[in-house]
Amino acid sequence: MDSSFFAYLQQLELMAFFSGYPLVYALTVFFAGNQKVKNNFKKRIVSLLPFGYALVGTLYAGLQLKKLYPDYSFENIKLSTQHPWLIFWALLSILFWIPALAKQKVFSLIHSLVFFLFLVRDLFLQLSISNMNESIVKNDMNVYTNSLLLNFGAFTILVLLSFLFTLYKKV
Amino acid sequence: MKLLSNKTLMILLVLISGYGYIAGCTHKGDLLLPVPTSTGIIITRGVNFHLPGNMTAGDSSQWKLDKAHSSVLWSTNYVGAAGLLTGRFNQFGIHEVISAKMIYYAATGQALKDTSWAFYENDPSKSYLNGYVQINTSNTGEPGRDTGCNIGTLGTIKVIPGTQNLSDSNLAKIKSTKIEFDPLSNDYFVTFNLTWKGKLTAPLTKSIVGRLKYIPKAYVSNYAVFGLQLKFQLNCRDFGIASTSVSDKIDIECNMNFNNK
Numbered sequence: 415m416d417s418s419f420f421a422y423l424q425q426l427e428l429m430a431f432f433s434g435y436p437l438v439y440a441l442t443v444f445f446a447g448n449q450k451v452k453n454n455f456k457k458r459i460v461s462l463l464p465f466g467y468a469l470v471g472t473l474y475a476g477l478q479l480k481k482l483y484p485d486y487s488f489e490n491i492k493l494s495t496q497h498p499w500l501i502f503w504a505l506l507s508i509l510f511w512i513p514a515l516a517k518q519k520v521f522s523l524i525h526s527l528v529f530f531l532f533l534v535r536d537l538f539l540q541l542s543i544s545n546m547n548e549s550i551v552k553n554d555m556n557v558y559t560n561s562l563l564l565n566f567g568a569f570t571i572l573v574l575l576s577f578l579f580t581l582y583k584k585v
Numbered sequence: 586m587k588l589l590s591n592k593t594l595m596i597l598l599v600l601i602s603g604y605g606y607i608a609g610c611t612h613k614g615d616l617l618l619p620v621p622t623s624t625g626i627i628i629t630r631g632v633n634f635h636l637p638g639n640m641t642a643g644d645s646s647q648w649k650l651d652k653a654h655s656s657v658l659w660s661t662n663y664v665g666a667a668g669l670l671t672g673r674f675n676q677f678g679i680h681e682v683i684s685a686k687m688i689y690y691a692a693t694g695q696a697l698k699d700t701s702w703a704f705y706e707n708d709p710s711k712s713y714l715n716g717y718v719q720i721n722t723s724n725t726g727e728p729g730r731d732t733g734c735n736i737g738t739l740g741t742i743k744v745i746p747g748t749q750n751l752s753d754s755n756l757a758k759i760k761s762t763k764i765e766f767d768p769l770s771n772d773y774f775v776t777f778n779l780t781w782k783g784k785l786t787a788p789l790t791k792s793i794v795g796r797l798k799y800i801p802k803a804y805v806s807n808y809a810v811f812g813l814q815l816k817f818q819l820n821c822r823d824f825g826i827a828s829t830s831v832s833d834k835i836d837i838e839c840n841m842n843f844n845n846k
Contacts, residue, residue, distance in 0.1 A: 437602060440595035447591055530598075537605055548608075555609035558602070 421496035426557050428497070428504055428529050431474040434561030435467055435526035438569055439519075462576055464516035466569035467526065471507025473568070478505075503528060533558055628771055630707050633802050635811060635843065637679075637700040645808065645845040650679055650699035654842045657718050661821075662832040670831060672731075675722035679841065681715035682751055682758050690749040697751075704813065706799060709764040709773050714797075714815070716839070717758040719750055720781075738828045740784040753788050757781035764797065773797040775815060783824025793817050795837075808846045815839040 442463055446456045478501070482490060495501055507525055510516050536554050638647030660671040680686075680697040690696035701715035721741045725731055732743055741755045763776040775797045782788040795817030802811040815838070822833045 436594075437598045440591065440598050443591045444595045533605060534601060537601065537608060540608055551605065552609040555605045558605065 424496045424501070425532060426553065427477075428500055429532050429554065430557045430561050431470055431564065432504060432507070432526045432529035432561065433533055433558055434563070434565040435470065436523060436530045437562060438466075438565045439463055439523050439526070442569070458576065459573060460519065461516070462572050463569065464510040464519045464522040466565065466572045467507055467522040468510035468516070469568045469572060470565055471504065471510065473564075475505055475508060500528075626769055630766075630771065631801060633706040633811070634708075635704045635802070637702060640698055640700060642846070648811070648843045648845050651810070651842040651844050652678075652695065652699070656840045658838045658840070659723070659835055660838075661835045664830055670725070672723050672725035674718040674720075675724050676719040676749065677717060677839075679714070679716045681760060682717050682756060687751050687753050687756060689745075689752060691747060692749050693747055696749040704799070706801070709766060712761075712764045712773075714761045714764070714775065714777070714813075715759065717751070717756055720755050720757055721750060734830075738826060738830075740782065740825070754782050762792070767796070771799070773799070779819060781824050783821070783826050785825045789824055791819070791823055793819060808844055810842060810844045812843070813839075813841045815841075
């Protein structure tokens with residue numbers, strides 16, 4: 415078993431956290447943009463999308479810290495990191511907690527598309543290479559489903575918290 | 586998001602995701618498990634029975650122990666922790682050696698007839714089995730051990746040429762008390778008394794349960810053969826064997842072949 419296996423696992427991990435966001439983003443923006451369901455909360459829901467994404471990024475950072483525990487030395491981080499630039503890019507998602515950055519919600523979409531492209535690449539390879547291992551696509555789709563659930567869950571929690579906070583302020 | 590409208594983006598993402606699910610949901614790579622051939626244990630027992638009679642040569646109804654093609658093997662872990670130490674007993678037989686027969690015999694071969702047994706394939710209550718080994722005939726293939734440390738360790742004396750030593754200090758014998766079906770296989774459970782003096786002051790009898798396998802009768806040209814295999818384990822410490830070279834547990838395997846020539 416060489417490091418490519420661990421690199422693949424790290425890639426799946428990244429996909430599990432971030433690849434589901436584009437679809438959650440697109441669906442939310444689409445339905446919120448529908449004229450028939452326009453109301454006061456529309457703008458607010460959409461504005462929460464980058465925060466949901468930031469929450470997912472924070473959870474990812476937490477997982478990485480848990481995996482490194484108790485040795486947070488540079489050597490250990492270097493040894494256990496297979497995709498340093500991708501992980502760095504993934505951790506940048508935490509920056510969407512900053513309201514000024516969160517206002518540009520399309521940035522969060524662009525950020526997450528990097529990870530969605532892994533899925534697109536594997537699907538494209540399966541289409542173009544006849545004898546490609548089908549398990550890769552199966553794995554990808556399992557991970558993608560989990561990512562959708564995670565991103566949807568994170569977004570829902572933030573929406574609920576936001577409404578609860580609004581109610582609390584009114585009371 | 587002017588470059589790519591929300592609607593277009595959503596359709597694109599849904600299409601890609603949908604294709605992924607369709608492509609990932611094929612069962613082409615799944616392993617097809619073979620249908621089990623049986624859902625339970627199939628136990629088949631015939632109606633064969635074998636008796637030694639008086640071992641009259643030429644009488645096909647009387648079954649004789651084919652000692653030349655039989656064996657009594659032992660094995661134990663070296664120093665109780667390493668690989669197996671193994672050996673066999675050169676002299677053994679299927680005879681109930683009562684006290685009166687536990688003497689020295691002036692003979693080069695077996696002094697007692699192998700007639701103390703009966704086997705009924707379908708009625709183990711009628712089966713019985715008595716046997717013995719001469720301890721000092723243990724053969725590991727290393728004469729230095731066989732006539733050296735093994736003799737002292739097992740509390741016996743060296744082989745006297747031209748003599749069969751069936752004295753109590755050189756004899757380990759078994760006498761079955763119950764034979765019954767193994768409900769989970771074609772084998773049988775044999776409860777028997779093992780009597781051996783070892784390094785004790787007097788022979789000790791211990792009740793042991795072993796597994797008996799019957800290898801059914803088969804015809805070979807103008808005669809027939811069958812086999813019995815008895816496996817059991819004993820604790821040599823019970824018999825005063827204090828050697829640190831051998832484990833406390835000794836596995837015994839008796840492979841008995843019979844013919845009706």
